[in-house]
Amino acid sequence: MTLARRIIPCLDTDGARVVKGVQFANLRDAGDPARLAARYNREGADELVVLDITASRDYRPTFLETIERVAEQLAIPLTAGGGIGAVEEGRIVLRAGADKITVNTAAVRRPELIGELSREFGAQAVVLAIDAKRAGDRWEVFVRGGRDSTGRDAVAWAQEGVARGAGEILLTSMDRDGTRSGFDCALTAAVSGAVSVPVIASGGADTIEDFLAVFTEGHADAALAASIFHDHLHSLSELKQFLRARGVTVRWPA
Amino acid sequence: MSTTKIALVDYGAGNLPSVERALARMGARAERASSAETLQGCQALILPGVGHFGALMRTLGEQRLLEPLRSAIRRGVPFLGICLGLQALYERSEEDPSHAGLGILSGTVEPLPNTAKLPHMGWNQVRRVRPSVLLRDVPESSFFYFAHSYAMLDMGDVAVALSDHGVPFVAALEHNNVLAVQFHPEKSGEAGAQVLRNFLAFAGVEGRP
Numbered sequence: 213m214t215l216a217r218r219i220i221p222c223l224d225t226d227g228a229r230v231v232k233g234v235q236f237a238n239l240r241d242a243g244d245p246a247r248l249a250a251r252y253n254r255e256g257a258d259e260l261v262v263l264d265i266t267a268s269r270d271y272r273p274t275f276l277e278t279i280e281r282v283a284e285q286l287a288i289p290l291t292a293g294g295g296i297g298a299v300e301e302g303r304i305v306l307r308a309g310a311d312k313i314t315v316n317t318a319a320v321r322r323p324e325l326i327g328e329l330s331r332e333f334g335a336q337a338v339v340l341a342i343d344a345k346r347a348g349d350r351w352e353v354f355v356r357g358g359r360d361s362t363g364r365d366a367v368a369w370a371q372e373g374v375a376r377g378a379g380e381i382l383l384t385s386m387d388r389d390g391t392r393s394g395f396d397c398a399l400t401a402a403v404s405g406a407v408s409v410p411v412i413a414s415g416g417a418d419t420i421e422d423f424l425a426v427f428t429e430g431h432a433d434a435a436l437a438a439s440i441f442h443d444h445l446h447s448l449s450e451l452k453q454f455l456r457a458r459g460v461t462v463r464w465p466a
Numbered sequence: 467m468s469t470t471k472i473a474l475v476d477y478g479a480g481n482l483p484s485v486e487r488a489l490a491r492m493g494a495r496a497e498r499a500s501s502a503e504t505l506q507g508c509q510a511l512i513l514p515g516v517g518h519f520g521a522l523m524r525t526l527g528e529q530r531l532l533e534p535l536r537s538a539i540r541r542g543v544p545f546l547g548i549c550l551g552l553q554a555l556y557e558r559s560e561e562d563p564s565h566a567g568l569g570i571l572s573g574t575v576e577p578l579p580n581t582a583k584l585p586h587m588g589w590n591q592v593r594r595v596r597p598s599v600l601l602r603d604v605p606e607s608s609f610f611y612f613a614h615s616y617a618m619l620d621m622g623d624v625a626v627a628l629s630d631h632g633v634p635f636v637a638a639l640e641h642n643n644v645l646a647v648q649f650h651p652e653k654s655g656e657a658g659a660q661v662l663r664n665f666l667a668f669a670g671v672e673g674r675p
Contacts, residue, residue: 284487288611380587409585
């Protein structure tokens, strides 16, 4: 028995609608989150991530409603985040129907937040989202939806986050995000090899071979993508059957 | 629609709404139970759970639910423990030795070895070791969703299915009226739905097929 590598569609939202952008900019509408969630649940997604990419401050009721509508459609785990900065905000997101919450900017500003959430809800419910960009021979952490550089090293930050209680890392390559040039396998392997928790690779997915590469060369535990699934470039069944034929353990048939 | 009262123990666990939604999809309605009174007269009992063993046992104690739960289980009320709800059945857990478990089953819950990535998070398969009520009509190859770092490593004579993450551990157990799973059936797609349907049938609850 082997833990299956997970395929995770991601819904980036403006709170209410799914939006798409290239390298964190130029957002455009890509549909209703609950309808997409129902489709991915049916087609064999292993998990779903829904993010409010416009919220960096107050928690907005429209997004909580979106989480409830999405959760209603799912018999698979749901991770939600975007702007979570305090234990009580985490609690309302979990109570709205998420199984796990992501923290990003607020955790960089106040790393103690990770431990507070982990003690309250368990490490399995706390996902540290890291947006990383190559800087010479390392990767630097960016916050506020990729706008602000922090000077922090992504691998060291992942390790600190795990030590503080994160149960999973959602690692986005800002260099690859929206470019469809493949996952950043070097970044993913560097983080995956440095931490004891599962790593979700994100950013750059295009071909089904990209997924194979991020699982084999990148040592990712899960791979996340948005537009290639929204736009029907690949079906989950095609992707999972391809991976299974290449010896990657996946949940198929779902 | 059934008149059987299903009590869903509400100690503040994050997965309670998910379990409710999953039951609702199969036409079964559960009542949230957060006090001894609300447990009275229940004909089926579900203890969902995520998070920390100590927090669960402490909260159940504060809600004065420990004895009512033990006595309902001993009375023979069909019981389903989910994830931490399975671990709570044992005498203790190394996650928090300062809080005793329900002690329905003997043994100590232990950490999974750190030779594999922890938490054990994601979809894994199970191997059946005994005939099982919960896994009836569930295909052998099915995957279930797990999210935990502690587990019962001693199979005892209650395990009906094992999974593996560094070491084998109890994935599902059945002992008279006491049924429990380490995975999350409410998050395990169609295979998980079948496990919940099997529990409802065992408890005599009519649901939609």
